[in-house]
Amino acid sequence: MKYGGILPKVDIAYETWGEMNEDRSNVVLIHAGLSASSHARSHPDNPKPGWWEKFVGPGCAVDTDKFFVICTNTLGGCYGSSGPSTMNPLTGKQYGTTFPVVSVNDMVRAQFLLLNHLGIQKVHASVGSSLGGMCSLTAAVLYPERVDRIVSISACAWSHPSSIAMRYLQRKCIMTDANWNKGHYYDGPFPKLGMKLAREIGTMTYRSGPEWDTRFGRKRIDPNQKEQSLCPTFLIESYLEHQGEIFSTKFDPNSLLYISKAMDLFDISEDFGSLHEGLSRIQCPVMVIGVQTDILFPIWQQRELAQVLQEAGNNAVTFYELNSIYGHDTFLLDLNGVGAGVKGFLETHLKETGWLTKTSKDVKVNFSHTKNCVYY
Amino acid sequence: MKYGGILPKVDIAYETWGEMNEDRSNVVLIHAGLSASSHARSHPDNPKPGWWEKFVGPGCAVDTDKFFVICTNTLGGCYGSSGPSTMNPLTGKQYGTTFPVVSVNDMVRAQFLLLNHLGIQKVHASVGSSLGGMCSLTAAVLYPERVDRIVSISACAWSHPSSIAMRYLQRKCIMTDANWNKGHYYDGPFPKLGMKLAREIGTMTYRSGPEWDTRFGRKRIDPNQKEQSLCPTFLIESYLEHQGEIFSTKFDPNSLLYISKAMDLFDISEDFGSLHEGLSRIQCPVMVIGVQTDILFPIWQQRELAQVLQEAGNNAVTFYELNSIYGHDTFLLDLNGVGAGVKGFLETHLKETGWLTKTSKDVKVNFSHTKNCVYY
Structure with a gap:
């Protein structure tokens, strides 16, 4: 684990939707928020609505007719993945606070162990909101060659003191x-x-x-x-x-x-000397979405993230600033603002649109505000 | 008391600075915030710095060379005024939660009982921030003929659900x-x-x-x-x-x-049917100050207050929107933004400047933003 400690055994609970294609190129990895389980969407084995029910499914923002979607329970959580309430096999008792301190890096490493296990070398997209948006960024920073594009919603590149x-x-x-x-x-x-x-x-x-x-x-x-x-x-x-x-x-x-605590400790710059250095590892297309009424992950953090990504040489940054009235929870509620953007981003064909082929620093790409939403 | 209950005896602790002039026309009443005492400024009897030390004194924003300044401890407080920790004379025990629910109206009524006691018919100005800004508005609503101008800083006309x-x-x-x-x-x-x-x-x-x-x-x-x-x-x-x-x-x-609880219950519209009706009782000059980084009394509440006052026919509304980084506590810290405005407002001569003589609804008065502060 990043901050010391060893887990003798790691369980990662996950659920999937849709079918993997033959060349395994249609995998979308969804990272959950703090309190969510792997149950992003209902399915025959568990018909209960998932935490992202309206965003994942046939024809949805994350289209299960097109993609093979995986969502995991976070390492440290309590819905099937190893966490403080699971049994320590060495003692036969629940870990409690003997569980090692978890970092966002650890969470993402555990997810990629799962991908190895499933024989998936590369994901089409890594998508997440809040803690999930931190994980999404981290996936592309730790495994740049294994992530084709990322979506980071209402998240940040480092935790602010007010958060x-x-x-x-x-x-x-x-x-x-x-x-x-x-x-x-x-x-x-x-x-x-x-x-x-x-x-x-x-x-x-x-x-x-x-x-x-x-x-x-x-x-x-x-x-x-x-x-x-x-x-x-x-x-x-x-x-x-x-x-x-x-x-x-x-x-x-x-x-x-x-x-x-893992969210507090999150800071992309920590392992790379600076935010710029850390984010420069991400050379795939990135969608950053932020919400003006979010007091937990204030909008200036998503602005900064989009800007530093561009300054670090990323020519395929899409930034949406939403004026939803729902604050941080917008990602759970706003199909219009969040859903449409995510769908378009996941389904854009890289080669045909010329994404990533622009090399001039002067090209101003997709840095747009969506001021005309329909909330008020 | 507004919400029922009777206090058999009321103590109101107060402190004063400066000298009352002969016609008793230079009285400034300062309303304290939630946790502040009557000790707004040090004086020989109590040399400890007050909670508004730099704003009250000779030559200061509230100039004690010019004004006779009174600050009271709030009714319900614990610094000398009657509150839950004082003795109930009927039982010989501390009130505790047998103290009646207090409203902002009750607090202001108690202050005006004190003014009666001191033989003061009219105050030159009623000044307050936060809870004090609610009290300041309330003073002019309850006693329009006894208040010559008011300052309401980082306050509101009604408590918002997020507050x-x-x-x-x-x-x-x-x-x-x-x-x-x-x-x-x-x-x-x-x-x-x-x-x-x-x-x-x-x-x-x-x-x-x-x-x-x-x-x-x-x-x-x-x-x-x-x-x-x-x-x-x-x-x-x-x-x-x-x-x-x-x-x-x-x-x-x-x-x-x-x-x-008194702050939660505060709503100028409650006793008058609407905000417009309640605020239309205030026909003296009003200074409203708000801070863009305030999450407890968000800036839109001070904007609304200034706007409704104008719409209710008040031609002497000064509104400052400060971009201080100090949030709600700006009123304790920002001598430049808060201090200068308050001083100018208290020392402007009504007759010479023609305040209140404008009757046209078309006159746009003093509705300005101060965007160029020096904080960043």
Whole structure:
């Protein structure tokens, strides 16, 4: 592992959709966000809607009639891949906080071990949002010869201190819950209060002011209540509480700690001296998408990413700046803005359009804002 | 009290600077923010620097050579004014959560009882930031004939759901600390963990991404540490922890709950049917200042405030949109942007400049952006 430690055995849970073609050239690797499983889309074995249900499927943005799509559960997660809640084969007990610190590099290396296992040398595209967008970039940085194009949505090339602050606070909620017990709670009471509060803070960072204004405004839980108390008054408060409640028991708190920490530690420049050096390893076409109302991965980070990629000599950078009202979670909701761009990018034929054949530094490529979306 | 309940006795702590003139026409009332006391500026009886030390004093933005300046501790607070930690004379015990829910209206009414007590019929200006900016607006709405001009900095005319969310999370941290004991902790263990976490979240909402990038970037607590753990790695994390630690024992948790709730409940439209109707009561000159990096009181709220005031017929609205990197806390730090504007506004002679004599709706007054500040 990047920061020390060894896993005696690694499981990586994955799901696939579509058919691999004969020359294995139609593989799309989807990287999940912090709390998502490998279940990006429903299928006969598991008809439950996936976390990217409307974006993956026949005719969708990631078209399963054209591509063989793979999505993995993140290393460190709790939906089948090795993580703190899995058994350490050397001790016969769950790892808890004896699980080694995980990095985004480790997550991506584990995915490429899976690709080796499946006999896949090269992916047509590496696609991800949020943590998945960090993984997507990292795939092309670590394995430039194995990735043909990448999509990085609402992500960044390095974690900003304000994003670190927002995740640190969530970790702190869990770690100050006495039931967390330094990570060894699997045989005792569950740190539900801390986990719930952490998710409420998380929810605040995933959505945005403009959406909440439209959706909740100052609507009250009980519009007829005239007297007030210190308890929740407004719908926005019960919404946050509900989001915390439903998430608190369906995700492992230690997994949240490990993956959240991996996101903080993410910095493409770390292993290459500078951002420019690190990103210059990516010479395939890149689509960068950012959202103006995202407070967790602020838009200036995607602008910077697109710009440094271009400055590092990449002639096939497509940058979309969306004015969606949904903040960071836009990638889960915005079929128009996110879906259309991704579809077009994945299905453009490289040779016919001349992508990557331009060599002049003067060519200004695809650096466009989409200011005319239809959200307001 | 607006939302029910009666206080058998009200104390309002206040401090003053400068001399009242003979016709009592030079009074400036300063409204404090959530956690501030009446100690806006040092004086011989208390030489400790005040919370607005550089903005109040001889020759300063609020010039104590010209004005008689009064600052009060907020009703519901814990620095001398009646609040949940003061003794209920009827029971001989501290109120705790038997203290009635406080509104911004109640806070301002209490201040005007103090003005009555001091024999002051009219104030030259009502000045405040954040909660203080809500109070400042409210003073002119409740007592239009007693306020000659108002300054409202980094505030709003109604609390937005995203601001409510940020404060709700802080209250929840305190209220889920077992030591909080439903507000009756004065004779038992102090809910320090909850209070500390609440302030860490608060700090996140008070400052901004651009400042933290400049100040902390990705600097590490121990730059030589190569291995990582789940504990804090980055300086931004220890900064938040430190801010939580120092605040946690110098403010009463119940006061934070009450004042924070009063801010959530704030909505000028509530008592007047609409924002336009409520704000149309303010016919004195108004200075509205907002900051583009403020995530707690987003800039669109100050834009809206200035605009609705104008639409409601106010011909003397000055609006400054600052591009400071300090977020919500700009009002504590930015002498150039905030200080200069406030000074000019307080010292402009009404009659000579013709303020308020313009009656045409077509006159576009002072609706300007200050885009050329010197922060970056």
